[in-house]
Amino acid sequence: MDKNQKKFYPDYLFEILLVCLFALEGALLLSYVFPPVTGSPVDFSRNFMPRPEWYFLALYQMFKYFPGRLAFIGVAVIPAAIIFLVFALPFLEKTHSRRLSDRKFSALVVAVILISAVVLTVLSYY
Amino acid sequence: MINPFSIIDRRLGLKRHYRRIFERPLPEGVTYFYCLGGIAFFFLIVLTFTGVVLSFYYVPSASEAYHTIRFIDGKLPGGASMPGGWLMRALHVWAASGMVAAVMAHMLRVYITGSYKPPRELNWVVGATLFVLTMAFGFSGYLLPWDQKAYWATTVGTAMPKTIPVIGNFIMELLRGGPDVTGITLLRFYVMHVYILPLVSIFLLWAHFHMIRRQGISGGL
Numbered sequence: 001m002d003k004n005q006k007k008f009y010p011d012y013l014f015e016i017l018l019v020c021l022f023a024l025e026g027a028l029l030l031s032y033v034f035p036p037v038t039g040s041p042v043d044f045s046r047n048f049m050p051r052p053e054w055y056f057l058a059l060y061q062m063f064k065y066f067p068g069r070l071a072f073i074g075v076a077v078i079p080a081a082i083i084f085l086v087f088a089l090p091f092l093e094k095t096h097s098r099r100l101s102d103r104k105f106s107a108l109v110v111a112v113i114l115i116s117a118v119v120l121t122v123l124s125y126y
Numbered sequence: 127m128i129n130p131f132s133i134i135d136r137r138l139g140l141k142r143h144y145r146r147i148f149e150r151p152l153p154e155g156v157t158y159f160y161c162l163g164g165i166a167f168f169f170l171i172v173l174t175f176t177g178v179v180l181s182f183y184y185v186p187s188a189s190e191a192y193h194t195i196r197f198i199d200g201k202l203p204g205g206a207s208m209p210g211g212w213l214m215r216a217l218h219v220w221a222a223s224g225m226v227a228a229v230m231a232h233m234l235r236v237y238i239t240g241s242y243k244p245p246r247e248l249n250w251v252v253g254a255t256l257f258v259l260t261m262a263f264g265f266s267g268y269l270l271p272w273d274q275k276a277y278w279a280t281t282v283g284t285a286m287p288k289t290i291p292v293i294g295n296f297i298m299e300l301l302r303g304g305p306d307v308t309g310i311t312l313l314r315f316y317v318m319h320v321y322i323l324p325l326v327s328i329f330l331l332w333a334h335f336h337m338i339r340r341q342g343i344s345g346g347l
Contacts, residue, residue, distance in 0.1 A: 005151050005152070005154075006151070006152040006156060007148075007149055007150070007151055007152060008147065008148055008149065008150050008151075008152060009148035009149060011152070012152055012156065012160075013148070015158060015161055016161050016164040016165075016168075019158065019161045019164070019165055020164065020165060020168040023165050023168060023169065023224060023228075024168070024172065026224070027169075027172065027217055027220045027221050027224055028217065030216075030220045031213060031216030031217045031219075031220050032213075032216070034216075034220075035199075035212055035215075035216040036215060036216055036219040038192075038195055038196065038199055038201065038271055038273050039271075039273035039274040039275040039276075040273060040274045041192050041272075041273060041274065042192070042272060042273065042274055042276075042277040043274055044277075046274070047278065048274070048278055049278070049282065050274075050275045050278045050279040050282070051279075052268070052279050052282075052283065053223070053226075053264055053268060054223070055223075055226045055230075055261065055264060056261075056264070056265070056283075060282075063286065069289070071286070071289035072289040072290040072291065072294065075286040075287070075289060076286070076287065076289070076290045083254075083258065086233075086254050086257075087251055087254050087255075089237075089242060089250065090242045090243065090244075090246075090247035090250050090251075091247065096243055096244060097240070097243075098239060098240030098241070098243050098344070098347055099240065099347055100238060100240070103240070110237060114234075
């Protein structure tokens with residue numbers, strides 16, 4: 001067997017433990033500098049539009065573009081279609097090549113979805 | 127000299143098993159980008175630990191939840207607090223964000239390297255389910271502090287499915303446990319967050335890791 005070939009132990013395990021240590025340090029630092037803020041107690045009479053966690057902001061922003069009876073398109077049809085695409089991805093692509101350059105159409109669709117999600121997230125701050 | 131480990135090993139064959147896991151070779155081209163799934167799993171371990179510690183003090187009821195969160199944070203007027211509670215809660219919140227970010231980055235890495243190509247299609251489907259579960263963890267956990275922000279975010283979030291024709295109202299009432307967000311909703315979200323989602327996730331993670339072991343890491347292009 002090739003002496004230079006990486007093994008799970010010690011090479012890969014060491015790499016993973018190293019990045020996990022950095023991840024823990026990052027989480028500890030953020031916890032110390034920005035601890036979570038607990039708001040006021042629930043006031044049922046004071047209705048307001050709170051911001052969700054950052055990973056739901058794109059969905060929250062899309063909700064604004066489909067008012068009234070069309071709302072389900074923004075909050076159900078489009079997200080369900082994207083989730084379906086994600087799940088079916090290995091079965092939708094015809095090529096068995098792993099290279100991105102051999103699956104340009106797929107890459108284009110994924111790029112459009114990702115850029116849209118980022119743009120919607122940024123727009124939700126305004 | 128009796129070696130206690132060898133007594134156990136003769137019966138259970140632990141060393142043999144350990145060798146299979148730890149000494150398997152890796153393909154060429156495995157870089158640090160292949161650690162993202164490991165980071166997500168590590169955050170899950172942090173979340174499990176801090177979550178269990180928080181659950182020793184948190185009470186999931188409409189009258190107690192906010193009070194116990196203030197106790198955990200050490201923000202009660204009397205000064206009573208859970209020792210180290212603020213850190214446990216802060217870590218839980220930040221590790222949750224970290225896990226979502228790591229899962230997303232891991233999925234993007236798997237997409238770019240085409241690692242879901244045959245024979246690994248099924249593992250991609252399991253992974254995508256785990257992504258949805260991760261988001262559900264985030265959504266259900268957001269209500270638990272039972273403050274103004276949590277209450278109204280959940281009211282808006284659970285009202286979204288209501289707009290779906292025919293079945294919308296049923297889905298909303300299933301999530302809320304009634305027409306409005308009440309203590310029943312809090313209990314429902316708590317049960318989702320600490321029983322149902324962890325159980326399903328552990329099973330799927332077991333499948334995810336065993337498929338990786340069977341099929342190996344896909345390696346560089």
